[in-house]
Amino acid sequence: xxxxxxxxxxxxxxxxxxxxxxxxxxxxxxxxxxxxxxxxxxxxxxxxxxxxxxxxxxxxxxxxxxxxxxxxxxxxxxxxxxxxxxxxxxxxxxxxxxxxxxxxxxxxxxxxxxxxxxxxxxxxxxxxxxxxxxxxxxxxxxxxxxxxxxxxxxxxxxxxxxxxxxxxxxxxxxxxxxxxxxxxxxxxxxxxxxxxxxxxxxxxxxxxxxxxxxxxxxxxxxxxxxxxxxxxxxxxxxxxxxxxxxxxxxxxxxxxxxxxxxxxxxx
Amino acid sequence: xxxxxxxxxxxxxxxxxxxxxxxxxxxxxxxxxxxxxxxxxxxxxxxxxxxxxxxxxxxxxxxxxxxxxxxxxxxxxxxxxxxxxxxxxxxxxxxxxxxxxxxxxxxxxxxxxxxxxxxxxxxxxxxxxxxxxxxxxxxxxxxxxxxxxxxxxxxxxxxxxxxxxxxxxxxxxxxxxxxxxxxxxxxxxxxxxxxxxxxxxxxxxxxxxxxxxxxxxxxxxxxxxxxxxxxxxxxxxxxxxxxxxxxxxxxxxxxxxxxxxxxxxxx
Numbered sequence: 001x002x003x004x005x006x007x008x009x010x011x012x013x014x015x016x017x018x019x020x021x022x023x024x025x026x027x028x029x030x031x032x033x034x035x036x037x038x039x040x041x042x043x044x045x046x047x048x049x050x051x052x053x054x055x056x057x058x059x060x061x062x063x064x065x066x067x068x069x070x071x072x073x074x075x076x077x078x079x080x081x082x083x084x085x086x087x088x089x090x091x092x093x094x095x096x097x098x099x100x101x102x103x104x105x106x107x108x109x110x111x112x113x114x115x116x117x118x119x120x121x122x123x124x125x126x127x128x129x130x131x132x133x134x135x136x137x138x139x140x141x142x143x144x145x146x147x148x149x150x151x152x153x154x155x156x157x158x159x160x161x162x163x164x165x166x167x168x169x170x171x172x173x174x175x176x177x178x179x180x181x182x183x184x185x186x187x188x189x190x191x192x193x194x195x196x197x198x199x200x201x202x203x204x205x206x207x208x209x210x211x212x213x214x215x216x217x218x219x220x221x222x223x224x225x226x227x228x229x230x231x232x233x234x235x236x237x238x239x240x241x242x243x244x245x246x247x248x249x250x251x252x253x254x255x256x257x258x259x260x261x262x263x264x265x266x267x
Numbered sequence: 268x269x270x271x272x273x274x275x276x277x278x279x280x281x282x283x284x285x286x287x288x289x290x291x292x293x294x295x296x297x298x299x300x301x302x303x304x305x306x307x308x309x310x311x312x313x314x315x316x317x318x319x320x321x322x323x324x325x326x327x328x329x330x331x332x333x334x335x336x337x338x339x340x341x342x343x344x345x346x347x348x349x350x351x352x353x354x355x356x357x358x359x360x361x362x363x364x365x366x367x368x369x370x371x372x373x374x375x376x377x378x379x380x381x382x383x384x385x386x387x388x389x390x391x392x393x394x395x396x397x398x399x400x401x402x403x404x405x406x407x408x409x410x411x412x413x414x415x416x417x418x419x420x421x422x423x424x425x426x427x428x429x430x431x432x433x434x435x436x437x438x439x440x441x442x443x444x445x446x447x448x449x450x451x452x453x454x455x456x457x458x459x460x461x462x463x464x465x466x467x468x469x470x471x472x473x474x475x476x477x478x479x480x481x482x483x484x485x486x487x488x489x490x491x492x493x494x495x496x497x498x499x500x501x502x503x504x505x506x507x508x509x510x511x512x513x514x515x516x517x518x519x520x521x522x523x524x525x526x527x528x529x530x531x532x533x534x
Contacts, residue, residue: 145419146524148412150445178417181469182520192471196524200463202448253449257413257463257526 014047014075016219021049023211027197028260029053032138034107036060041105042088043095043127044068044113048076050140054109055085064105066093095123100130107131111140114183115167115176124187131267137189139263143177146259147217149249156249159242162228163221169231177261189265197260203252213250217258221246281314281342283486288316290478294464295527296320299405301374303327308372309355310362310394311335311380315343317407321376322352331372333360362390367397374398378407381450382434382443391454398534404456406530410444413526414484416516423516426509429495430488436498444528456532464527470519480517484525488513 032054034040038061045051045065055063065088067073073090080088093099095117108127114120127137144164149156167174177196184192201208222243228234234242249256299321301307305328312318312332322330332355334340340357347355360366362377362384375394381387394404411431416423434441444463451459468475489510495501501509516523 143415145415146413148410148442148445150442150449152412152442175415175417175419178415178522178524181471181522182417185520194467194469194522196465196467198463198465198526200461202461204448204459253452255445255448255461257445259465259524259526 013223014049016215016223017047017049018052018079019211019219020216021053023208023216024199024260025053027199028111028140028262029057032057032109034058034061038062038106039104040064040107040109041066041100041127041130043098043108043110043123044116045076045090046072046112048072048079050109050111051076051088052079052083052085055080055088059087061087061107063088064091065089066091066095066098068092068094096126098126098130102129103132103135104130105132106135108135108137110137112142114139114180115141115174116172118171120173120176120179120183121187124183124189128187128189128267133267135267137184137263137265137267139180139184139265140260141176141180141263142258142260144174146177146257148257149246150255151245151248151253153242153245153248155238155242156245157242158234158238159221159228159246162233162239162242163224165233166224166227166231169227177259180261180263184263184265189267192263192265194261194263197262199256199258199260201256203254209250212258213256214247217256218243218246280490281316283482283490284314284316285319285346286478286486287483288320290475290483291466291527292320294466295378295407295529296324299324299376301325301328304329305373306371307331307374307376308333308367308394308397310365310375310377310390311383312343312357313339313379315339315346317376317378318343318355319346319350319352322347322355326354328354328374330355331358332356333358333362333365335359335361363393365393365397369396370399370402371397372399373402375402375404377404379409381406381447382408382441383439385438387440387443387446387450388454391450391456395454395456395534400534402534404451404530404532404534406447406451406532407527408443408447408530409525409527411441413444414524416513416523417521418512418515420509420512420515422505422509423512424509425501425505426488426495426513429500429506429509430491432500433491433494433498436494444526447528447530451530451532456534459530459532462529462531464529466523466525466527468516468523470521476517479525480523481514484523485510485513
């Protein structure tokens with residue numbers, strides 16, 4: 001298990017991940033559905049935040065969800081139990097050394113994982129190995145360089161940039177979304193299609209103001225507070241002002257924009 | 268006529284604007300169509316780049332297109348003649364002092380204009396005055412802060428930022444897109460709806476690689492070269508490297524992202 005997962009493994013973070021998935025599910029997952037009997041691998045399921053939606057949208061598929069973190073899998077199993085989901089099996093596994101035979105799965109699903117891996121092309125090749133011929137892959141990533149907002153203050157940008165820098169310090173790629181096309185191509189997938197999924201929020205969209213700006217974005221930024229201040233990326237005063245200013249984007253005159261990328265391809 | 272229009276009034280710029288409108292028309296204008304006999308005001312038509320598409324999508328509407336620049340209107344009239352478009356009348360006018368009675372028009376259309384005006388809310392209020400009760404407005408703007416690309420080099424970002432700074436030097440607002448919702452609300456419009464229109468380009472989209480990255484974006488950046496170097500925003504060497512690097516985003520491993528905003532509202 002990697003101890004340095006940028007968002008941490010706290011209970012609060014697990015709640016943030018599930019909140020986020022709930023808010024974003026209609027945008028990201030509505031068109032991902034696998035037929036009865038399909039063998040689907042979810043790679044890097046974490047606490048099961050996306051697994052709920054994957055399983056609900058494909059209730060007749062047989063899903064195997066793997067993660068390198070045992071505590072996350074324990075959390076995920078408990079979550080499936082509470083949600084009454086029974087078509088998912090969990091297994092500890094490293095994406096780079098998957099314990100499955102070649103050409104085992106019809107589909108591979110991987111969401112918000114590549115950004116955290118040091119060798120994303122290697123990971124995609126490993127996933128391709130266990131995919132059946134003509135099997136398909138679905139990859140979802142954000143891109144923290146896609147984010148902008150109104151009003152835009154220096155301190156709010158600084159706080160936001162701290163998250164990007166914190167991820168880079170841990171050898172993650174916070175700008176992964178824009179790279180999905182070249183990475184999938186380089187890994188040898190064909191028929192690569194990238195579909196940007198835009199989250200645009202203004203005050204006419206009350207649910208997103210709360211669920212996205214506050215509970216997803218600001219909560220995610222706040223998660224790197226200790227690391228950002230501790231490593232001298234930002235002063236405590238600038239941090240506080242930045243977080244306060246980010247909240248202004250959730251006011252009636254504020255707007256917020258973020259872009260996810262959903263990629264699909266075939267082996 | 269404003270002499271300081273950031274993109275200039277050159278013949279090359281007129282060609283860029285028409286090229287750009289041609290590439291972006293399906294994205295921006297496909298759903299803007301006004302019924303037979305509608306009285307439509309296009310505010311700030313410039314050289315007629317958007318007018319062609321507005322007129323073609325509403326062939327039975329009576330369009331009045333105004334601009335503050337007589338040379339631009341001469342260009343626009345000639346363009347309509349060449350394109351065989353006959354449902355547009357042109358007139359010189361300042362958006363802030365429109366020579367029309369209250370409640371004259373059924374619709375107002377304004378595209379890539381607000382960003383250049385020192386008082387956008389005042390302009391929207393002026394347009395609202397000439398709109399009939401329950402009439403509607405369509406506003407389209409870009410947002411230069413929405414742009415990002417892969418690969419991302421320091422010099423490419425610098426060159427791009429020069430365009431943002433050049434616009435700000437001329438009191439324009441290169442980040443207008445994100446402000447459409449609060450501006451339309453502040454001007455007193457109701458039922459404000461903002462729809463982000465994403466341009467995402469990778470090498471599977473050959474037409475956009477050429478029409479958008481090269482002919483729209485890089486051509487637009489190149490348009491501020493003299494101003495940027497002349498006012499010391501960037502060195503000639505960094506500029507050349509930046510432009511060269513922006514071209515890398517049009518290579519097979521490159522990607523490019525930009526976001527337009529289309530707003531509609533009622534009086």
